Amino acid sequence: xxxxxxxxxxxxxxxxxxxxxxxxxxxxxxxxxxxxxxxxxxxxxxxxxxxxxxxxxxxxxxxxxxxxxxxxxxxxxxxxxxxxxxxxxxxxxxxxxxxxxxxxxxxxxxxxxxxxxxxxxxxxxxxxxxxxxx
Amino acid sequence: xxxxxxxxxxxxxxxxxxxxxxxxxxxxxxxxxxxxxxxxxxxxxxxxxxxxxxxxxxxxxxxxxxxxxxxxxxxxxxxxxxxxxxxxxxxxxxxxxxxxxxxxxxxxxxxxxxxxxxxxxxxxxxxxxxxxxxxxxxxxxxxxxxxxxxxxxxxxxxxxxxxxxxxxxxxxxxxxxxxxxxxxxxxxxxxxxxxxxxxxxxxxxxxxxxxxxxxxxxxxxxxxxxxxxxxxxxxxxxxxxxxxxxxxxxxxxxxxxxxxxxxxxxxxxxxxxxxxxxxxxxxxxxxxxxxxxxxxxxxxxxxxxxxxxxxxxxxxxxxxxxxxxxxxxxxxxxxxxxxxxxxxxxxxxxxxxxxxxxxxxxxxxxxxxxxxxxxxxxxxxxxxxxxxxxxxxxxxxxxxxxxxxxxxxxxxxxxxxxxxxxxxxxxxxxxxxxxxxxxxxxxxxxxxxxxxxxxxxxxxxxxxxxxxxxxxxxxxxxxxxxxxxxxxxxxxxxxxxxxxxxxxxxxxxxxxxxxxxxxxxxxxxxxxxxxxxxxxxxxxxxxxxxxxxxxxxxxxxxxxxxxxxxxxxxxxxxxxxxxxxxxxxxxxxxxxxxxxxxxxxxxxxxxxxxxxxxxxx
Numbered sequence: 227x228x229x230x231x232x233x234x235x236x237x238x239x240x241x242x243x244x245x246x247x248x249x250x251x252x253x254x255x256x257x258x259x260x261x262x263x264x265x266x267x268x269x270x271x272x273x274x275x276x277x278x279x280x281x282x283x284x285x286x287x288x289x290x291x292x293x294x295x296x297x298x299x300x301x302x303x304x305x306x307x308x309x310x311x312x313x314x315x316x317x318x319x320x321x322x323x324x325x326x327x328x329x330x331x332x333x334x335x336x337x338x339x340x341x342x343x344x345x346x347x348x349x350x351x352x353x354x355x356x357x358x359x360x
Numbered sequence: 361x362x363x364x365x366x367x368x369x370x371x372x373x374x375x376x377x378x379x380x381x382x383x384x385x386x387x388x389x390x391x392x393x394x395x396x397x398x399x400x401x402x403x404x405x406x407x408x409x410x411x412x413x414x415x416x417x418x419x420x421x422x423x424x425x426x427x428x429x430x431x432x433x434x435x436x437x438x439x440x441x442x443x444x445x446x447x448x449x450x451x452x453x454x455x456x457x458x459x460x461x462x463x464x465x466x467x468x469x470x471x472x473x474x475x476x477x478x479x480x481x482x483x484x485x486x487x488x489x490x491x492x493x494x495x496x497x498x499x500x501x502x503x504x505x506x507x508x509x510x511x512x513x514x515x516x517x518x519x520x521x522x523x524x525x526x527x528x529x530x531x532x533x534x535x536x537x538x539x540x541x542x543x544x545x546x547x548x549x550x551x552x553x554x555x556x557x558x559x560x561x562x563x564x565x566x567x568x569x570x571x572x573x574x575x576x577x578x579x580x581x582x583x584x585x586x587x588x589x590x591x592x593x594x595x596x597x598x599x600x601x602x603x604x605x606x607x608x609x610x611x612x613x614x615x616x617x618x619x620x621x622x623x624x625x626x627x628x629x630x631x632x633x634x635x636x637x638x639x640x641x642x643x644x645x646x647x648x649x650x651x652x653x654x655x656x657x658x659x660x661x662x663x664x665x666x667x668x669x670x671x672x673x674x675x676x677x678x679x680x681x682x683x684x685x686x687x688x689x690x691x692x693x694x695x696x697x698x699x700x701x702x703x704x705x706x707x708x709x710x711x712x713x714x715x716x717x718x719x720x721x722x723x724x725x726x727x728x729x730x731x732x733x734x735x736x737x738x739x740x741x742x743x744x745x746x747x748x749x750x751x752x753x754x755x756x757x758x759x760x761x762x763x764x765x766x767x768x769x770x771x772x773x774x775x776x777x778x779x780x781x782x783x784x785x786x787x788x789x790x791x792x793x794x795x796x797x798x799x800x801x802x803x804x805x806x807x808x809x810x811x812x813x814x815x816x817x818x819x820x821x822x823x824x825x826x827x828x829x830x831x832x833x834x835x836x837x838x839x840x841x842x843x844x845x846x847x848x849x850x851x852x853x854x855x856x857x858x859x860x861x862x863x864x865x866x867x868x869x870x871x872x873x874x875x876x877x878x879x880x881x882x883x884x885x886x887x888x889x890x891x892x893x894x895x896x897x898x899x900x901x902x903x904x905x906x907x908x909x910x911x912x913x914x915x916x917x918x919x920x921x922x923x924x925x926x927x928x929x930x931x932x933x934x935x936x937x938x939x940x941x942x943x944x945x946x947x948x949x950x951x952x953x954x955x956x957x958x959x960x961x962x963x964x965x966x967x968x969x970x971x972x973x974x975x976x977x
Contacts, residue, residue: 245775248782291767320767321767322767322770346770347777348774
């Protein structure tokens with residue numbers, strides 16, 4: 227089984243979070259999975275980890291539509307963080323809005339991190355595929 | 361008595377004393393006796409006269425004199441005359457020779473008695489008359505104006521050749537007064553000419569008329585006839601006058617009149633405003649459309665007036681500048697869109713053309729203006745534009761809504777799909793129960809979402825719900841009463857600065873929902889350091905009643921969230937009861953009543969929503 231040191235899930239929908247967690251438990255070996263209910267809490271959490279010299283997440287599951295700070299706003303701030311390792315950001319959304327796809331294309335150009343766009347529903351096999359170190 | 365061949369000639373004393381210039385000749389035409397008058401008239405001396413033949417005395421006699429004189433000797437009538445011209449330094453003199461045979465007691469012709477009559481004066485007079493006559497003839501011929509003369513006493517009408525031509529009759533046609541009168545067209549023309557001639561005969565009036573006339577060939581023409589009396593010893597003895605064929609003139613005049621009428625009819629019935637202005641921009645011609653537009657029933661009320669007297673100052677100045685430009689450059693202005701405002705404040709949009717009117721000197725002596733009132737078209741255009749705006753706005757809303765629906769439904773179905781997948785593969789009973797619980801939760805979420813969407817659809821489809829005028833304050837009081845417990849629990853205070861009389865035209869159920877939503881939001885997102893204070897006020901602005909709801913709550917960072925504030929399922933504060941549907945529905949309700957909503961906010965200070973209620977439809 228693939229071993230990942232740190233994973234983070236950013237989503238306000240408890241069912242999706244439950245699903246991702248459940249699938250992760252089947253496909254990867256990871257003892258550090260953190261859940262944030264929106265982008266703001268996530269960026270704060272990640273910053274705190276950096277301050278505390280904790281391992282920053284290697285894989286992030288990111289929802290787009292969230293209160294307070296949505297997925298795109300999170301990415302705006304996230305790509306400015308001074309991280310040594312490349313992070314894999316998997317966007318998980320039910321949106322088929324072309325605007326969201328355009329945003330995704332823009333962010334891919336703006337950052338060295340790996341960003342993927344995945345439409346719901348997602349399957350265990352797919353999660354296994356996208357849960358690896360960038 | 362003197363005999364033929366007598367050498368010594370003794371003048372006869374009787375003949376000598378005759379008061380006329382007379383000579384007696386023998387058959388050889390030698391002078392036998394002569395009157396003193398003869399001698400002095402021709403300045404003859406006795407010794408060179410008596411016994412000398414006539415032809416020697418009068419050297420300029422024509423060649424056939426002798427033959428003529430011989431004729432007189434034999435002719436019993438003795439009546440013919442011989443004319444003789446005497447030329448002297450004083451000029452020519454004309455004489456008429458009246459010759460009579462000289463007979464003796466037995467009736468035998470023994471010579472000739474010749475009377476010399478000085479006819480120079482008569483002759484000159486005749487010549488003058490002839491000259492005048494020929495002048496008159498020439499004048500008639502050139503001007504084609506005929507002359508006529510009616511002698512009342514003898515009932516005789518004399519007409520010149522020109523009149524013959526007008527009557528279309530031969531040289532030998534004899535005019536009669538009655539026939540001449542009946543040549544005029546039955547009715548007005550004949551009555552008029554009869555009356556006028558009669559008036560001249562009785563009162564001596566002069567006249568000049570245009571009448572209809574029928575030629576001998578039955579052709580109808582227009583003539584100009586004039587008449588005046590002829591006096592003799594102070595009494596009217598005749599009527600004379602002129603007659604002229606003016607058919608061509610009348611025809612061309614009629615033609616001109618017809619053309620004028622045609623043009624006038626055309627100009628007046630054009631659905632365009634037509635006007636002509638002089639160099640001072642004063643109107644000198646206006647058509648019916650222009651009169652109608654200016655609100656006058658008579659063109660005279662516009663003629664001679666400048667734009668400054670008809671339009672407001674700005675419009676008139678602009679128009680005058682255009683006029684000057686056109687008249688100076690001679691380049692027409694074509695189909696320029698102009699906005700006119702009349703003195704009484706009516707505003708209309710025109711497509712105006714101004715074309716310079718050239719005088720003989722090649723300079724503009726004014727301009728022709730043609731303008732078309734396109735106010736209706738303009739208004740339609742504006743309506744169309746408004747409609748397009750509304751449509752595209754609706755379209756945007758629809759696309760937006762479609763995305764919301766698709767996103768929300770997709771996220772729920774994705775969850776179902778995922779949870780069901782887990783359930784089928786799950787062996788652990790406890791976990792199975794957990795998943796089923798989650799499925800139930802997902803199902804509830806889906807139902808709620810559907811209800812929300814349904815509510816939005818209802819608002820947008822029931823746009824024809826009747827708007828009724830309501831007192832804004834009454835609704836506020838009602839909403840406050842419903843929220844009493846909530847407000848008290850949160851220690852919230854509402855300041856209502858809205859006038860008792862402020863009325864708005866709304867769908868009553870919507871206004872309650874709107875007020876409820878904004879007030880609860882203001883309390884819900886209160887600042888932790890102070891009790892919520894909500895201030896309500898209203899003003900009238902550009903056809904809208906603007907309700908302003910100001911709070912002292914948390915405030916929203918509009919830079920970050922401004923474009924999402926009224927979106928569906930957008931929440932900006934970490935509240936467990938934020939559903940992210942309230943403002944979306946509120947906005948839809950406001951827009952369904954043709955209103956709009958704006959927001960101003962400062963984080964940590966408060967938020968002000970302004971709701972615009974459309975006073976029209």
